[in-house]
Amino acid sequence: MEASSPVSMQKTPLPEASPAKPYKKSFVTTLKEAATTLRSPSFKEDTYVVSHLKSSEKKALQEFKDKLMASDACEASMWSIPLLGGDEKADVILLKFLRARDFRVADSFNMLSKCLAWRKEFGADVVLDEELGFKELEGVVAYMQGYDREGHPVCYNAYGVFRDKDMYERIFGDEDKLKKFLKWRVQVLERGINLLHFKPGGVNSLIQVTDLKDMPKRELRVASNQILSLFQDNYPEMVARKIFINVPWYFSMLYSVFSPFLTQRTKSKFVISKEGNVAETLYKFIRPEDVPVQYGGLSRPSDFQNGPPKPASEFTVKGGEKVNIQIEGIEAGATITWDIVVGGWDLEYSAEFVPCNEGSYTIAVEKTRKVNPSEEAIHNSFTSKEPGKLVLSVDNTTSRRKKVAAYRYIVRKSTSI
Numbered sequence: 001m002e003a004s005s006p007v008s009m010q011k012t013p014l015p016e017a018s019p020a021k022p023y024k025k026s027f028v029t030t031l032k033e034a035a036t037t038l039r040s041p042s043f044k045e046d047t048y049v050v051s052h053l054k055s056s057e058k059k060a061l062q063e064f065k066d067k068l069m070a071s072d073a074c075e076a077s078m079w080s081i082p083l084l085g086g087d088e089k090a091d092v093i094l095l096k097f098l099r100a101r102d103f104r105v106a107d108s109f110n111m112l113s114k115c116l117a118w119r120k121e122f123g124a125d126v127v128l129d130e131e132l133g134f135k136e137l138e139g140v141v142a143y144m145q146g147y148d149r150e151g152h153p154v155c156y157n158a159y160g161v162f163r164d165k166d167m168y169e170r171i172f173g174d175e176d177k178l179k180k181f182l183k184w185r186v187q188v189l190e191r192g193i194n195l196l197h198f199k200p201g202g203v204n205s206l207i208q209v210t211d212l213k214d215m216p217k218r219e220l221r222v223a224s225n226q227i228l229s230l231f232q233d234n235y236p237e238m239v240a241r242k243i244f245i246n247v248p249w250y251f252s253m254l255y256s257v258f259s260p261f262l263t264q265r266t267k268s269k270f271v272i273s274k275e276g277n278v279a280e281t282l283y284k285f286i287r288p289e290d291v292p293v294q295y296g297g298l299s300r301p302s303d304f305q306n307g308p309p310k311p312a313s314e315f316t317v318k319g320g321e322k323v324n325i326q327i328e329g330i331e332a333g334a335t336i337t338w339d340i341v342v343g344g345w346d347l348e349y350s351a352e353f354v355p356c357n358e359g360s361y362t363i364a365v366e367k368t369r370k371v372n373p374s375e376e377a378i379h380n381s382f383t384s385k386e387p388g389k390l391v392l393s394v395d396n397t398t399s400r401r402k403k404v405a406a407y408r409y410i411v412r413k414s415t416s417i
Contacts, residue, residue: 100236146290160214205240213246279343288406319400333414341377348395355388
C-alpha cells in the first residue's frame with residue numbers, strides 16, 4: 001500500500017564572503033567564455049495546419065500533390081500513410097519535403113522521388129522486423145529513451161565507445177560491417193518515427209541528443225558523413241532540436257565562427273552545451289525522470305518494466321547553500337524508497353531518519369560523504385521501526401556554482417497487522 005507524506009525543504013545559505021580580488025582574464029579564458037555562453041534563437045516548430053500556411057505555401061502544396069498524382073509514385077506510401085490519401089497525415093509528410101527545399105516544388109518532388117527509391121532499395125519499410133544484432137550497442141550508442149517536456153521522443157547518440165580499437169574493428173572493420181551498422185542506425189530512427197503522430201497540432205518530430213565526449217572524430221568520419229547524408233536526404237524535418245552535450249570548448253568556438261553562415265531556422269534548432277553542464281542543459285528541455293542517469297537524470301533502463309516513470313520534484317542548490325529535504329509522516333513499519341541527483345554533484349550528501357519520539361536516536365541511513373561529479377543518481381530505501389521523517393541533505397557550501405537537482409520518493413505502508 002502506497003502512501004503520500006508531506007515534504008518540506010530547508011535551505012541554509014553560507015555567510016557572505018569578502019569580495020574576491022579582480023583578476024585579468026587571459027585571451028584563451030575570454031574565448032572559452034564566449035564559446036560556452038552561446039545562445040541559439042528560440043525554436044518555434046513549424047505548423048502543419050494547412051489553413052495556417054501562407055497562400056504561396058498552400059499553392060506549393062497543391063502543385064506538389066498534382067505533380068505526384070501525374071507520376072509513377074501516385075500510389076506511394078510512407079510509414080503506412082498513402083501520400084495521396086487525401087488526409088492530414090499525408091499533408092504532414094509532404095510539407096516536410098517542401099520545407100526541406102524551401103517550398104520549391106520541383107526540388108521537393110525530386111527529393112521525394114529519390115527517397116522513395118532509397119526506401120525500396122534499402123528495405124526501410126521492413127527494417128524494424130530485422131534482427132541485426134548489435135545488442136552491445138543498444139542503450140549505449142544510439143537509442144530512443146523518453147520524451148521531452150513537449151512530448152517529442154528523444155534519441156540519444158554517443159560514440160565514445162568506439163575509442164576502443166577492438167570495438168571499432170568489430171563494427172566498422174570492413175564495408176559490409178559499415179553497411180550493417182547503417183541499417184541498424186536507420187532501425188533506431190524508424191523506431192522513433194513510429195512514435196510520431198503525423199497530425200497537425202501533434203508531435204511530428206524528434207529531439208536528438210548527441211554526446212561528443214571521447215568521440216573519435218577521425219575514425220568515425222566516414223560513418224558519420226554517411227549517416228548525416230542518409231538522414232538529410234531521406235528524413236527531412238524529422239528533428240525539432242539538436243542538443244550537443246559534453247562539447248569541448250574548441251567545438252563551441254568553431255560553431256560561433258561558422259554560425260553566421262547558417263540560417264536562423266537552422267541555428268534555432270541547435271543547443272550547444274559544454275562539458276560539466278549536461279544536466280543543467282537537458283533539464284531545460286527534458287524532465288529529470290526522463291533523462292538517463294549517466295547524464296544526471298533519474299531514468300534507468302530497468303524503470304521501463306514498471307510503466308511510465310514516477311514524476312520527480314526539481315530544485316536548485318545555490319552556491320554556498322545547504323538544502324535539507326524533509327519527508328515527514330512516515331509511519332512505523334513503512335518502507336520509503338527514494339532517488340536523488342544533483343547535476344555535476346561535487347558536494348556532500350547524507351540521509352538520516354529522525355524519529356518522532358524525542359527519546360529515540362537519529363539513524364544515519366547514509367553517512368555524509370563527498371559525491372563525485374561523475375556519480376549517477378542515488379537510489380536507496382529504508383524501513384522505519386517507528387514513526388518519523390527522512391531527511392536528505394545536499395551540502396554545496398564549498399562551491400559558488402548553482403546546480404540543478406531532482407528527487408522523488410515512494411512510501412509503502414506495512415502490510416503486517
